[in-house]
Amino acid sequence: MEEEGEKVVSSAQLANECIVNAATVRKDLNYFGEFGTRGEGYDVKDLLYEIKRVLGLNKEWRIAVIGIGNLGSSLLAYKDFLKQNYRIVAAFDIDPPKVIGRVSEKLGKPVEVLHISRIKEVVKERKIQIGLITTPASEVQAVANLLVEAKVRGILNFAPAQITVPKGYVVKDVFFTTILDNLAYLLSNI
């Protein structure tokens, strides 16, 4: 709506886009503050700003990818991240041939793949807040430990193994098998 130049949006319009009811939209937004004006609706720019603030999307997140195989390489080249202020600013691997220089051409400048041993120093230098782990499952806890040691508070784990981190750190798992399980369940019930 902002791109289309619209200034104001009603809860009914938002409800329609989200396929929920207008009262739910008002109640949910109200939970985070008084964003709208009764009878007029929400200012599009203000509402966008507030939602981004609530979701933690009003700033740049600086990201490292650890494990530059096929999956790691695809994440380095994942253009959609840039829309949302996700910037991959470092890439690490343990395997020397890969360390030489697989790069992401899609980002402003290529990201050089560094040896994993440099992670602590580079995290500090480049202010990295999120690590994407795409190593084999056997390595993922060791990598998570390195990230914790470097005080990287957010981890997205693509390796099919559970990891544990101390309090104050957040892990989200992306287990492709679990996602397929979900699809298989839905397919078994249509």
Added chain:
Amino acid sequence: MEEEGEKVVSSAQLANECIVNAATVRKDLNYFGEFGTRGEGYDVKDLLYEIKRVLGLNKEWRIAVIGIGNLGSSLLAYKDFLKQNYRIVAAFDIDPPKVIGRVSEKLGKPVEVLHISRIKEVVKERKIQIGLITTPASEVQAVANLLVEAKVRGILNFAPAQITVPKGYVVKDVFFTTILDNLAYLLSNI
């Protein structure tokens, strides 16, 4: 527990593993049938069979990957799928160089990458039920249409674009940016 040779499991044990309470375990399982014996618990083998049946995991699912770039290649080599009877039996791409022969060595035999134009014939021949789409976002609806035409009822979409399919077909999206949004939200609130 089956691997460890245990014969019987109580709802309390299951509750403990799942970090819920025992009454919830009993109620949830009861929803699908009378699996346990009061005062004794559940037969491990039987319960495993029933849960797999409920989840649609008691059979082999035959899968095609469409779009063999970095992400598609990593899915072809994703060993964890095999644990759960997910078999990638075909791979398609539109780009001739790739069609020559990137393969998955991790599966029993390599999967040859075929030209997308052969999809309908190959789906029928190899009894494919699920398609994983890893093409650019601009191509994903066209690929979904081909899968629907070939009567592939389940689609896992990795491309960052919404697709629509007719009733009776199921789409699950794996949007990496949305997953990162979730992590960013959690990180903003610790």
